[in-house]
Structure formats: structure tokens, C-alpha cells
Amino acid sequence: MSDEKQSKSNEPGAATDHEFNRRAFFVKLGLGSLSIAAAGTAAFSYQFLSPNVLYEPSPIVNAGRPENYPVDSVTLDVNSGIYLIHAQEGFFALSAICTHLGCLTAWKPELGEHGIIACPCHGSKFYVRDAGKTPGEKIEGPAPKPLPWLQTSLSDEGDLMVDRSKQIDPMKFLRV
Amino acid sequence: MSGPTPKDFIAGMDSNARKSPTRVVFVTRRTSAQVKVTAEDQVQTYPELLFRAVVAIEVLAIALVSMALLFNAPLEGIADPSHTPNPAKAPWYFLGLQEMLHYFPPVVAGVLVPGLVVMALIVIPYFNINVEAEGLFLKDRERRVLIFYVVTAALCLFLLLFDVYVALVPALIVAGFMALAAQSSPQSASAFRRGLAAKPLSFWIMTWFLFELTVLTAVGTFFRGPGWSWVLPWRS
């Protein structure tokens, strides 16, 4: 069979070098186009799969009126995962998400001298109100970092707003 | 092998054994087989067929991509069970069915007819008459013409009974060609009539089915408006 094939190809005017090169060019053109298309599809897929809008709650939490938080109170908002603390110096907000593996921590007023934040998962503990300690600083446990301070502000209507997406330097209080 | 080789039979891949019977070779003992087969020209699937297939798919892709770029898929208001749009239409390929539902009771149009069509499609290859692929009216002509007229008249009467003029028209047209075929002979001077004469029964049934399907679907898609009444698509 293959012999027949070979003999056929020797027909006059069939495959000159010129013709062959031209065909090779078209094959390369085709394969090249398809490879570019494939590469483009990868980029296209990346673009397609990155969502342009998110149905997520806003990182900015309205914590309500400052009057609702008495001085020296620590309030855990479970839904938004923040502690809102009204210290003598003013308001500040701590993330309630443990820096170790992301568990929701709990406020234990009965522990320590002034109460501490404790993570139920792996036993990390953090200071909140101990003198000389920065609130959020780790006492013990596997947590690699202190609990971050979150940006707090007052809205035009006078409500306390916490922006969970913005971390600030510790010891910056919001005075109302 | 080039050039014609004089021979009586061709051992080919043809399936019609009556037309091209296969030569049977008797091979005696201790004799190696010497079969001379004039095989048809063949080429390698790869690359000959695959390249063509790829090009065909690419052309299709080009057509569909252009369409996707030019025309947006329809999207209407959110599904609301309390507001029925008028008309409520099924997907286009079911509009032939829906058109029939307009005339016949649901059991007939929705179940009997499609069921029979599917059954018919399945049994076609097993139907003896089709294998012969002979012209319908070439043999036993008088009897067959008589049967043809009776069946056609019965069908037309049935369609008339239900006022299905939409289906009647294609049926009559096909019947007209069949009548013409009955009057044609394979020796006719006109190639068209020679062709008609050679068409087997299965061809006529399928053609009728295709014609009906096309007409009913087209009517359901384009010519039906609110209350399944007639509308002209260009007068929206």
C-alpha cells in the first residue's frame, strides 16, 4: 500500500520543493495560530475565572452609637469578627480572628487580672487591658503575630465604623 | 495500480450484495491463497481526514463565534409562574410538535406521533423493503399505485378532518411527486423523471417526514403569535 502511495506522489507537478515549503508554511501558520489561541485561552480563562464583583458583606462594619459601649468594655461582634474596645484612651478595634489558623477567638473576662482574649483551637492567648502591654499582643500559644488593630472612624451620622480591610498601627485610639 | 483493469467483479466494501456480488474463492489444500482484489483507493486517516475534519470544525467554530459576537442569546424577565407570556413557545425544535398539539389531542400529537416517528427511525434499517432500494413503482405497478392512492386519500381525509391544512399542503406536494414518479419509467428521457422513478418507498416516507417537519417547525417558529394565531414575522 505504501508503495502505491509513494509512486503516486511522483506524479508530474505534484510536490516540488517550492510547493512543499509553501505547505509547510501553511501548516506552521495553522499550528502557530492554534497554539496562540490555546495560550490565549489560558489567559482568557484566568480573566474569566476572576470574579469582577463579589457578593460579600462590606468590610466596613457599622458598630452603632459610641454611647452603647461603656468605658473599659470589650465587645465581641461575632458576625463581623471584631472586638470593639472602649479604653480610657478611646475606642479601638481588634480583629477577633486568631492569627494562627483563623479560629474565632473569645473574650475571657475572668482570666488573668483584666481578662484576656483566648483562642479555643490551639490555646493562643492575647492581652487586651493589661497595663504596659499593647492590646492584641500575644501572651502564649502558637499564634505567630499579635491580633491586628483595625481602622475605626466616625460616620457622618456619628456611628462607629470599623474597616476590617485596613489594619493600623497599634495604640492609635479613636476619641469620641 | 493505474489504468483500468478488465474484470467481472469487484471485491469491494459495497454492502449491496445483489448489485456487486462478492467473488467467492475456493482455496484448495496446500495452496496459498491468491486473491486478486482491486481495492479502492485509500488514504491515511492521519493526516488526510483529520486535517479536513479539523478545518471543517474550525470553519464551524468561526461561524459560531461570529454569531456569538454578533447576536446575544435571548434572556427575558425572571421566570414568573403567574404571568404566562403569549404565546408560550417551546424550543424551536419542538415547535413542530407544538403546532401539531394545536390540532390534535395531546395523546396523538405529543405521544403517538413522536413515538411512532422514533420507532420508524429505529426500524428503518431492519425493514426489508429498504434494503432493495428499488424504485417504488417499478414492480407490481398497478397494485402499488392503487395502494398509494388509497393511503394518500386516507391521510388527506384524516388531515382534513382535523383541519390540519398546514400538514396537508406538504403531504399533497410529496404525493404529487410520487404520482409523477408512478408515471415515470427508468428509461425516461428526462434525468429528473428517471431519478423519481428509481426512488424507493423509504425515500418517499422520509421525504414526506422531512417536509412536514420543516414546514411545521417553520410555521410554529415564525408564523404563530399571541393565542397561537397566525402572524407574519416581518410585521412584528
Added chain:
Amino acid sequence: MAKTITNYFDELRGTRVWRSVFRSGSGSSTLHRALAIQQNVFLHLFSTKVRTRMLSFSATWYLGTLTLGTFLILVSTGIPLMFYYHPSVPQAYADTKDLQFVVSSGLFLRNLHRWSAHAMVFLVFAHMFKVFYRGAYRPPREFNWVIGVVLLLITLLLSYTGYLLPWDQLAFWAITVGSNIASAVPVMGNKVHFLMLGGNVVNANALLRFYVLHCMILPLVAILFVAIHFWRIRKDGGLYAHQSEPRTVAARSVPAKGVPVP
């Protein structure tokens, strides 16, 4: 430059890794070409050779190939669409809108999916009629014809189940009208209707059922039957060639060494 790339390709095809994966090495001999078909899990469904005259466009109109093409497009557009689609009421509708308005190129993919779906139904019908008029259903191909009919039904079901997913008025009422046809079946019609919708009316249950059928069950069944369909073509003696068609002319039409293999 071009030459280097060609050489590189040849080298690549000659490497052990390539050979271990594809088993066929480089080369443009008939053997290699045959191996390229035989040793590929997908391509081995084809025979290694095809009758020359079947290559001509008029022989098949390439309708089967084109149908396969639409199916491939549908799979490759359908999967990305699933990433943004929740089969729940009324979320499904909002997701469809989001695909149209905020997902990058989501509209394009949805359009392509939709039009390809219509094209596939059309092409399957066309393929069937073409096969019939060529008489390609005759023995020994009769069973492959039956598989083809099954594939036609699967295609219709695929299209029909997909029709509901946008959860818009068009979808809802098309499915309501369509499913009521099923309930016309005597005796078991209502049972079928109930089972199909997962209830008495088109609602969240029906949406979920249609979603599972559309994205999971029907495509798998379709792939299975397509595989059998292709395999049967080979087993039934390749593409059907009618004896009445000219062959010598067609045979000459294709130069034997037509395609250089990269």
C-alpha cells in the same frame, strides 16, 4: 527560524518522553501515520485508512464531524459557565445576568453555548437525513443508525434540559409547555411528568434535576454513545461509500503525499 521549529518538533516526537506518552515516534511513513491513529486513545476509534472518495465534501458534507465540533464547543463553553451558575431559584437568573454583565467574556461564552446548542440540534437532524438519503444506514450499519437515533434523542434532551437553566420567562414556559406534553402519555404520563420535574410544577426541584441531567448525566451518556458510534463506523467498514458514485475521479483527486507531517 521556521526550520528550527520543525526540527525541534521532530526531535520532540523522537524523545523517549513523547514516545512513552504517545507511543508513536516521529516520521512520515505510512506506518507512523497508521500508528498515530492506532495508538491514540481518541483517534483509534477511527480506522487508519479512509476511502479516498469519502474525503470529498459532497460525500458526507462533514455533518458528523461538524456535529462533533458543536459538541466539543458545547463542552468547552459549558464547563466555564458552570463556575458562575448556582442551580437555585431565583439565584440562577441573577447568575445568568451576571454572566451577561459582569463576568469577563461571560456573555460571549453564553452566546457561544446557546448558538452552538441550536446548531448541534440542527446538525444532528441534517446528519440524520444526509445519512438516510445516502442509504448509509443499510446493513451492516443498521445498528449504528439506531445509535444515531439514540444520539438524536440525547441531543434533544440536552438542549431541552439546558433551556431551563437561565430561569427566565422563555425558559420557564418552554419547559412548562414541553413537560406538559410528556404528561399526555396515557397511564404513566403523570408519573413521568412528576419524576421529570421532581414535583407537579416547574420549580426549584425541576431546575436542580435539569441541571444535573444537563451537566452530568446526559453529557456522559452522550460521550459514551458517541464513542460507540465512532467505533462502529470503523467496525462496520468505514464510512459508507455508495457504489454508484464515481471513484476513479475521486481517487485521483487527492495527491497521495498531500500533507506534510509536522
Added chain:
Amino acid sequence: MTRQWWTLFAAPLILLSTACPHKSVPAASLKPTGFGVTLVESSGGKQIGPTGMVLAQPVVVQVNDEQGTAVTGALVEFSGPADASFDPPTGLTDSSGQLSTNVALGSMAGRYQLTARTSTKAQKSVELKIEEIALGYQEEVGFQLDSKYCARCHDPESTPERVSNHDNLEVKPHAFTEGDTLNRMTDAELSSIISHGGPALNKSALMPPYGYTLSKTEIEALMAYIRLISDPPYHASGMVYAQE
């Protein structure tokens, strides 16, 4: 077999061309039978109405010839900022040389500069500018407060339903449209005089303080209204919407 291979290349071009929207401008079908040289406002200018709503009075313009007599059948076209609408937008003047149109102002608060246009026999365009004021939500609130609290003294117009107290006062209050006076006040001054009364700015004690009666937002709304309707316009507000 089609040989129109170029359609394949044309497809992207067609795609691109469909992306650009086309705007078609309907041609005016009216044929003028008369031509004037001047266009004057008969009535309907300087109205105040809520945004988007049809003004209470129609705008009437008159076309005159060189002698100042009214011209019948002159074509007048009205135009304005994009979202202002006219009913009718064009028309021919009636036997008294006038054409009246109902105007709905746009959706933004501010001053709307409308244009009436006619052309002379020599195809020269004659234009007339008409100004109307649209009240937004805030200004509407201000307007309501004005009618309830302020207009009794600040509006010299008297009606049987609401007798003006303006003339009974020893020191005459300024009408809110008096831009020459009010525009010289800063926002702070204006706010102060409303909140703390006349004596806050060494003015008459007859102006009582409203700071304990009205809320801050209400006073802002009132000021927005005062700033918007002042004539000549207050520089920092009363945005003018001219034809775009």
C-alpha cells in the same frame, strides 16, 4: 461554492461597526410659511418647578418682523439640555405670531437655559434664550419650608389665601430672589441669620431665629433653595444646564 471569501475578512469589520451606535436625527417636516427677524419671549420664562415635571405655565414666544408686527407661520424650534423636553418641540406661529410649548425640565436641579430658534428669510438663525429653574429634592424641601415659614414675610405678593405680612413690617424683608443682596452673604452668614435670627448679623430682630425649630438639614435645604432661585444667580450654585 461561494467565492466570496472576503466576507470572512469583513466579519470583524462588521462586528466593529455594529459596536458603534448610530444616532439618527428625524428631519423636521414642518414648512414655514412666514419669516420674522426677531424672537421675543411672551410668557413662561423664569418659572420654578420640580425637576422633570412639566412647568405650570407653557413657554410662549413670539416672532416679529422688522416693523415689530407678529409673523404668522414662522417655524420655531425649541431646544435645551439633553433631558429637558418640549411638547411640541417645533411648530409654526399662530395668527398672533406666537407659539407656545409645554416644557418639562430635566432631572437635575439647577437653571435650565432653553433656546428658541427661528430663521429669517435669508436663512439666518435668530435665537432667544429662556431661563427656567428646576428644584431638586433638597430645593423642593426648601421651597416647602419657604412657603410654610418664610414666604409670609419674605414674599411681598399677597393672595386671598395667604395675605403677605411683608408690608406690615418696619424693616422690609428681602425677597429670596434678590440676588444682589443675598449673594453677598456667605453660606455661613446665611445659615447664621436663619438659625440665630436677624440680630446675629446686626439686622432686624423682626427676623426670628429658626435654629431651634428647623433641623440642620432643613436649614441647608432652605439655603439651597434660596441660592438656586436668586437672581442674578448665586455664583457657587444654580448650575446652568445649557444645550449640550
Added chain:
Amino acid sequence: MPLSSESSFEPKKNSLSALWQTLFGHPVRAFGVVSLLLLILLAIAPAKNHFSEWRHYQKQYLALIRGRGDAVTLERRFHDHDGIQQIWLPQLGVVDRCTSCHSGLKEASLSDVSTQPFRRHPAIPHTLDQFGCVMCHRGQGPATTVEEAHSSTLAWEQPILPARYVQSSCGQCHRAPLTGTPQLNSGRNLLGRYGCVHCHTIKLPDGSAIKPTDDPPSLEHVADKTTREWVYAWLKDPQAYAVTATMPNFKLSDPDARDISAFLIADSTPLAGDTAPTPKNEKAPDPTAGASLYGESFCASCHAVQNAAGNVVGGDVGPELTRVGNKVKPEWLRAWLHNPRVYDSGTAMPHYRLSDPQLSLLTAFLGNKTDTDLLANVHLDAATPEQIAHGKLLVTEYGCASCHEINGIKKPDNFAPELTRIGSKALTQIIFLPGMTHALPDYIAAKIRQPRSFGSALKMPQFSLAPGQIDALTTALLSLTDRAQDLPRALTVAAKPASNYQPAGRAGQLMSDLACFSCHAINGRGGDMAPDLTWEGSSVQRPWLQAFLKNPGTLRPALIRRMPRFNLSDEDAKELTDYIMTVYQTPEFDRDSMPAGGYPAAQVERGKQLFYSKYACQGCHIVDTKVDKGYIGPTLTQVGSRLNAAWIYHWLKEPQNLRPGTIEPNRNMPDEDARALTAFLMAQRGSGKQEAKK
């Protein structure tokens, strides 16, 4: 197809076919070319995505702010939220991406930008982040293309609401009237006032239904009141009788009007009981005296009359009286004036205790108010039974009993389509007239403007409404959306619940007999024409009140609507006074906590100083009729004998606390100032001259 084989290659006919051959003549060439084409086409998809409309507008926005003084701030604020913007309010079901293109909505410094989509949003009491855009403007929030977002080609939701109806959106949450939404407030009033809700049910989210505020007369005894000819003329065109009539025009044919009038008169039963006092030996009454009695009784506070210039002058509580003489029979009119409650127990008309001569005067005066043209062309033959039967059929068909009580016909239920969710009606359900804009507001407005234009067989009559009223009604109807109905209760601002306060005892009977609530409000019920009387007992002194009820004097000289004189008997006046003084007392203070007199002269003098200088009360009030001219507040010449000292004191301290909404400004007065002013005002007991005048 490009797959044509070379064998079909024909000699080159022209260069085009040669090119075709070169490109597609062989599968390999076709493969190359087609692949390239496919690549190009595929590249268009992401390109199209990249050149999307919203990105185009964001670029334009950046170009716009680049040259501005605060470009850095604006750009930073813009880049804080790049890409598609989304406001998501799960509890409202709002997804809103308008801010993707409308980038400058919140930028106060862009107040001079007039090009859309970059205009600043004008000040409203809501923040964008909490409400989004589509809550008020409708349109399609999720869309990111101009056309779909604004026109919503398939009406997925509603298209953008035109600015003239935008107040309807306020009404989705706010049930109570708002200062800033006069159009919505007036539209809601009109729904009740024009009786739309007699036929159309409109349910509020709390489950109650809007109640009509008009009071269509009962037709059970209509033959007592008027003639068949008048009924016929009225049915044909109510506004021909009275331009202010709220009864719509049913566009009845002459025979239909004839038959309905025949039925109504035949169906009427005579009113039981002795009602009309028979006039005794009447002289022709003096028309001038009648006119002055009409004026003295302040009929014009409620009833309007068309004057010679064609203007309708007077109140709109009662019907217009321009042609009343054509309408009512004199004996009925006399009986009505004698005691309207006999004919209609629920009427807003007070029961004036008119004397017989007064009755004659007024009856004659009103009876002369006729228009000879009105009934000139009405000639009706005696009604046949067929006509009456047909009339009854028509009355049933047109749903007359929805508004009027008619003997033998029940008020139909759900006579007209319910409008509870009309503001969300899907456009696909609407059949528009040719040439109409396919938008819900236009449909509703057209339906109100000319209901029968949608089909001559429709029953809805033609109302006589001004264009502004149609807009207002459309606004009110557009506020009746699905969202309004399904809004979480916590997010709605409820209206004050309608009060059905009813004073008790004989005083209560008296108060309804005198229809006090037609003008005064008490405990949330009643009209707003006259002062709120909820705390009247704390406010006034008993002797003054009793005298005032007997003979109301004027407190505000500039007012044209005043309290009429009801000719109360002494004991009725005393009964009312007792009730008011006892029941209508504020819990804020004890009315006897400050003495009525005996204030030190120095304090009085200081009060006078404060009155005239520091507080400049003379701007609105009159104490000394010679000097003062203030016509806004009540005249205070006799305030010392009218009001309680404690009331004055607390009023001065915080007027809105005692009477919400009063325009008297709160001066934040120090206690001693308030006390001094009280002392000064309590000293104003009126000069003898004014006493004499009274």
C-alpha cells in the same frame, strides 16, 4: 467550502479565484488560513470585553478629573474602587452597578459637571451605599450597558423612572407624607378624594386598604332631593353642573342617561320621619340678607361658588354651589339646612341651629343660584318600565353602587382590578396603544387621562383631572410596587395609624352634630382647616371658650375661613365647654400652675420690652392695634382673658411640643424671659372698645 479538492481546480478565471485557490485550494492551506481567521475571531471576544462600555466611561471620567484642582484626591478615591462597582443590599434584593459608570455621584467637588454619567448626585436624605440607585430610579441595576440599564429592552425590571415620577419611589417605604414629596402626597390624597378606591382595591403592606375620603351621597332618597332632569344632566356631564365636581363622566349615550335617571328616581324611597318644617306665611325673602347670612355663616369656608370671572372661590370641603338651585328641591334644601344629619347622618356639614327666617333666607338665596342653560335642553318623557329595567341593568353594569348607596343594589366586590401592585405590572402584560411609549408610567397616565381610549367597551369613566393631578396620581400608583409590599417591616416608615377617635357622651354627639372634625383635628382625627384642639382644655380659659362657642369672634384678621356661628344654646355651649376643659388637657403641665394675673409691674414692663425689642413679636402678632400690624399669628389684644398663663409660658418655651407643626418659632427662651412675656401677655385683656365691638 474550503475543502474543495484540487481536481476541481479550473483554469484561473480571474485574480479573485486565484486568491481563493491559493488560500483554500488545499486542505493544508485552508487549515493555515482558517486557523488564523479563528484566532483573530477568538481574539475579538476578550477585546470586546475589554472595550466594554463601563470601562469606556471610567476612562472618560479619569480624563475629566485629570485637569481639576483636586485631581489627586479624586483619582485616589476613584482607584479605591476600580473596575465594576457594585452595591449589594441583600435585605432589599438590590444589586446595583450604576456607580461603575456614574463615578462622580458622591464627589461634592464635581457640582459644576453637567455631563452624564459624571454628574454629582443632588443632596437627598439617603446615602448611596445604603440604598443604591435602583431603589429610587428603577432601571436595571445589574446591567453594565447603557441601554439595558436604562431602557431595559425586555423589561427585566422596570426601565428608568422618568424624573417627573421619581417621588413614587419614596412612597415604597414612606407611608407618611414627606415634606419633599408634594406630588406623591397629593397623588395619595387624590386616590381617596376622587374615590378611585371605591372600585379599585389598594391594599397597603400592613394589610389595610386605602379608604376613600370623598363621600358620595346615598341615592336611596334621591327623588326627595332633586329632579330626574337634573340627574340626567348630571349624568351626562357632571362638570357642566359644577366644574369642581369629582364625579367622573361616564360618557353615557342619551338613552342610557335617560334610563339610569329613570331608574334612580323610580328606585328612590321617600325619607321617613318629619323633617321639613313647613314655612309659615312666607314673604319674599330679601336676597341681600340671604347673601349676608351666607357670608356670616362662613359657608364659603367649605363651599365654593363660581364668580363672574369664572374663578371658583371658596373651600373644597363641600360641593360647589354655583348652580345649586338647579339641583335641589326647595323643600329638601330647607330640611337639609335645618338639620343635614337627617338626610345624611355621616355628612361633613355641621348642623347649624338656624331659625325659621334664617332658613327661609338661605333657602331662597341658594335656590336662586341657577343656570338657565343647564336644564334648558333636557326634556324627558315619563319613564317606561323597560327604561327603568334597563337603567337598573346599566347601574349594575357601571358599578354605580361601588360609590353610592342605591336601594336594591349591593355594593359590588372587586368591581375593578386591584391596584395593590400596579407599580410593578409587567410590561408584557400591558397592551399599549399604537404610538405610545412602552413604559408603565405612560400607560398609567394614559389610563387615567382617557380610560376609554383603551377600548370603548371599558367601564372606567372619564375623570376631570388637571395634568398635574394626573402626574400626581400616576406617581402615587407607581409607588405601589412589589417591593413596597414585600419590604421587610423594619425598613418601612409607617404612616401614623388613622385615628378613629370619637368623643364620648352628649358632648360627643354635639361635636358630631356640629361636624367639628370637618375642620378641627383632635387626637389625630379631623381636618386641618382650623387649629388642632387636642390640648384645647389646657390652652384656653373657660369663660372665653364658652363665649366663643356661642359667638365666635375673629382671632386672625387675615384669614378668610373662620369658625361659623352655630347658634348654640347656652346649655349646649356649656356642655361642650365642660367637655373640652375637662378632657382635652395636656399631661405636660398643670394649667393652673401659674396665676392668671397679679404679676409685678416690673415683670410686665420687662415682658413688653422683650416683646417689642428682643423677640420682636410684633412682626407677627398684634397687641396694640394702633401700632402693631403683624397679621400672621393670632391677635393678642385679649390674650390675657383667652389663654392660660401656664399655656403661654410653655408655648413660649417650646411651641412645637404643644402643637406639632406650628410655625411659631422656638426661640429657646430663658425661663425668666418666658415668664416676663407671660406676665406681659396675661396683662392684655382687651380694651373696652373691642369688648363693645363684640
